[in-house]
Amino acid sequence: MKAILTTKSKVRTVVLFLAGVLIVGGYALRQRSFAAYNPVTATSNQRYDAQIxxxxxxxxxxxxxxxxxxxTSAGNVRAVANGSKYNNDYVRVMQTKTTKTGSYARLRYFNQYLGWMNVHGIKRVSFTQVARGTMQQYDVIGTAxxxxxTNQPPVIVSTGYADKAHGVLNSGTGSVVYPLASLQKAMTAxxxxxxxxxxxxxxxTLLSKYYPQVPYSSSITIAQMLAMTxxxxxxxxxxAKQMTEAQAFANMVKSLDSTNDHAFSYSDANYVLMAGIIAKVTGQSYAENLEDRILNPVGMSNTFMVTSAKPTFKDTLAVSYKNNGRQDYTSPSKMSYPRMSAIxxxxxxxxxxxDYYKFIIAIRNGTLLDEDQxxxxxxxxxxxxxxxxxxxPxxxxxxxxxxxxxxxxxxxATDNNEHIxxxxxxxxxxxxxxSGKNFVAKMYNVATYY
Known part of the structure; x- marks a missing residue:
């Protein structure tokens, strides 16, 4: 047995090494042999993406x-985890240090610091590999x-097929378009x-000024419609068939319910009627306003509207698929244009x-709105x-x-467009x-931390 007695101020600590057991302050941590701290011979602060x-x-x-x-070969007692828990996961190398036993990287997994690992346990990868690998990990078919x-071109990655029957892959070049769904509401706003x-x-401004036939319209403001309250x-x-704008506005007025309850409640009706208000205020159709106020200034050349006429574009409309629990690409179907034309x-x-990325950038940089607006x-x-x-926040x-x-x-997106x-x-x-929305949040975290 070897005993070491150390004294510092009024604190006394006894450290005993006995039969491969380190005893500190009465607590025993078993190890094969004690590994002393190795002096650092080199340090690199270069950061890069890697895969365990x-x-x-x-x-x-x-x-x-x-x-x-x-x-690490001595099974040091300071080990906090084994890398097998994170095998194939993507990490960010924050710093690298070298000792006589090898080089070690400090790893961050999203916003969590994992610790230091021998560099033989990781391999360098590109941000594109991280993004595509994350999509593949969750069997995601689409484009991101x-x-x-900030202020660098976006990284575009795609996985899977837009149209498997015709061998058309999902693409970020503009050759494949997708139904935008509720993301359009921000354009109307x-x-x-x-x-x-x-x-x-x-x-x-009250809704009754433009649609007085809507019940309780005299107590509904533009601000409340923007906030879904x-x-x-x-x-x-x-x-049964695709609608004109005028038909869609009239149909919404006829079919909606107005409850006079001003708690938050998500509804397309708010934004369809605001599209109608835009047309009434300007004397031009919503489609014309969208072209003049959004699409052309931003350069959204691969964005198309569905109204009463069949939209004309050379792009492939991505086919909708289901995963049935055993295989991908089951139940293929295309989006209903009549359904889209109604809203x-x-x-x-x-x-x-x-295209939508361009819109996000433009709504704060002065192209569409300035920061205060x-x-x-x-x-x-x-x-x-x-x-x-x-x-x-x-x-x-x-x-x-x-x-x-x-x-x-x-x-x-962050308010200042730092990460999107x-x-x-x-x-x-x-x-x-x-879920789809949780996966989008995960990809935002990839953009933030990698």
């Missing part, structure tokens, strides 16, 4: 250490546009905000993640405002889908039981 590999079992996996680097760094700033509307409700409907302003657009748009409600959810987001189909769209994720998918359900 070669972690096949607890015996063969590389340990993670809370305070590295240490001699991610901004990991931006145009309403523009009209407010032009003095043609106010946040307190108007009391308007509606159910999805698929008409102008709330879900009658086809678009791409790249954008802040106004996000301030009409505490749950939802201006076509997006505002429940997470500093972040706004939304998700869209058409019930009964495999389509899902979603985005997350736009994800469009054409199959449901996703793998590992993750």
């Amino acid at each position: 590999v070669n972690q096949t079992s607890l015996k063969s996996g590389y340990n993670l250490y809370a305070s590295g680097p240490y001699n 546009a991610l901004e990991p760094y 931006v145009m309403i905000q523009q009209l407010i700033d032009e003095g043609k509307l106010t946040a307190s 108007s009391g308007l409700e509606n159910t999805d409907a698929t008409p 102008p302003g709330a879900g009658n657009l086809l678009s791409t993640p790249s 954008h802040n106004d748009l996000l301030g009409y409600g505490t749950t939802y405002s201006g076509g997006v959810y505002v429940t997470r 500093g972040i706004y987001f939304n998700n869209g889908s058409f019930g009964g189909t495999g389509y899902h769209t979603g985005f997350f 994720a736009v994800v469009f998918t054409n199959q449901t359900p996703l793998g590992s039981g993750i």
